[in-house]
Amino acid sequence: MNLRGVNHQLVKIQNRNLILKLIYERGSISRQEISRIIGLTPATVTNITGELLEEGFIVELPSFEERSGSGRKAIPLAINPTSGYVIGVDVGPRIIRIATSDLLGHLSNIDSFCYDPQDGEKLPDILIERLKVLKDDRNIIGIGIGIPGLVDSTSGELKVSPNLGWRNLKLADPIEDALELPVAVENNVKAMALGEKWFGKGKKSNNFVLVYVSLGIGAGIIMDGKIYRGANNGAGEIGHTVVSEGGEVCNCGKRGCLETFASARAIVKRFKGTPGDEDTDINEIKIAVEKGDEKAREIVERAGHYLGVGISNLVNMFDPEMIILSGRVIRLGKVLLEPMRRSLESRLFSTDRIRIEISEFGKEIGLYGASALALQRFFYEKEEL
Ligand SMILES: [Zn+2]
Known part of the structure; x- marks a missing residue:
């Protein structure tokens, strides 16, 4: 329950956010429709959209006749994509990808480079050097960084990343100081879910889960339109939910985690007998x-089966509208997805079917996020004030 009082300024910010969200969601929309949908007076809508027009973040498109009747012109408003740019940084276990994006998620200047994960402490400096190059004469309004592990998004600090072996790494502060731009840091899979919400398959949905099946397995939960983080920023660690008690030892130290069945690492290890290039x-x-190859088929089907078990637990817990899948393991296609769907749907409680979508972002999903x-x-x- 929100016990804080609501002052005038906050109400204005919230209204502005609602209007912006609606313009993003609809692509283009007239002031009249905004007023009708959100329930704000036409004067308030004109006032706030006036500010956004002045700032350049939205534009008026050529007008069309309002269908409902009077012949009054309705002027559609839309996001002005090139009025601002952000820089996205996707920190992977071996490769860092960086790109610039306009306000509608059109990526440009995509760059990737390898780094040595031993150099965790040097990461802020490595990033600062690369980011400086991208800070050109365009209107850059901020930087976002997605990174595997537990992230405190308020302080912009990576608390712990078991896959990278890093702990207590301050990221936002040094980069903000060096580049004089706001920096947002988030767990990479939670960021990916937000990417789907802003630009992808989750655009029109306020309740969905993005499941990323790659070297590890994680989920980004969007609840009521926002990232659900939990009390310790650890929500969505589906890879470490136990799907078979007494199973193999996971790299988290426990046994029978989903990752020991369906991560790229586990699948490759089972197929080759040794860890490989996933x-x-x-x-x-x-x-x-x-x-x-029967052995390969069996391994992939087994991974799909357990992935379905893991996802059914998520669905029964959060009741999302859909599951969006991404990550290199998903590229295995229907030999993985069919057994996944069977084991998933046979375990659902409140519904018989769940909408499953494959992300369209491919390898770039971390950059969109x-x-x-x-x-x-x-x-x-x-809004968080
Ligand atoms: Zn585990």
């Missing part, structure tokens, strides 16, 4: 399945 080898396994983070920070952070 990215290349997932493709190799896919080809093996297509050529009729990081860009959405920066936009969220720039446009809506004041």
Whole structure:
């Protein structure tokens, strides 16, 4: 329950945010429709959209006749994509990807480079050097960084990243100081879910879960339109939910976690007998399945089965409208997805079917996520006041 009083300024910010969100969601919309949908007076809508027009973040499109009748012209308002840019940073276990995005998530200047994860402490400096190059004469309004592990998004600090072996790494402060831009830091999968909400399949949904199946497995939960973080920023760690008691030891130290069945690491290890290059080898396994390799098929079907078990727990817990899937393991296609769907749907409680979508962002999903983070920070952070 929100026990804080609501002052005039906050009401104004909230109304502005509602209007911006609606323009984002609809693509284009007239003041009249905004007023009708949100229930604000036409004067308030004119006032707030006037401010947004003046700031350049929205534009008026050529008008059309209002269908409902009087012949009055309705002028559609839309986001002005090139009125501002953000920089998204996707920190992976070996590769960092960086790109610039306009206000509608059109990526440009995509760059990627390898780094040595041993150099955790040097990460802020490595990023500052790269980011300075991208800070050109365009109107850059912020930076978003997605990184694996537990992130305190308020302080912009990475608390712990088991996959990278890093702890207590301050990221936002040094980068903000060096570049004089607001920096938002978030767990990479939570950021990806936000990316789907801003630009992808989750655009029109306020309750969905993004499940990212890659080296590890994580979920980003969007609840009532916002990232659900939990008490310790650990919500969504589906990879470490136990799907088979007494199973293999996971790298978190427990047994039978979903990651020991369905992560790229686990699948490759089971197929090759040794850890391999997960990215290349997932493709190799896919080809093996297509050529009729029974062992490969069995491993992938088993991974799909357990993935379905893990996701059914999420669905029964959060009742989302849909699940969006992403990550290299998902590229295995229907040999993974069919057993996944069967085991998932046979375990659902309140519904028989759940909508499952595959993200359209491919390898760039982390960049869309990081860009959405920066936009969220720039446009809506004041809502949290
Ligand atoms: Zn685990």
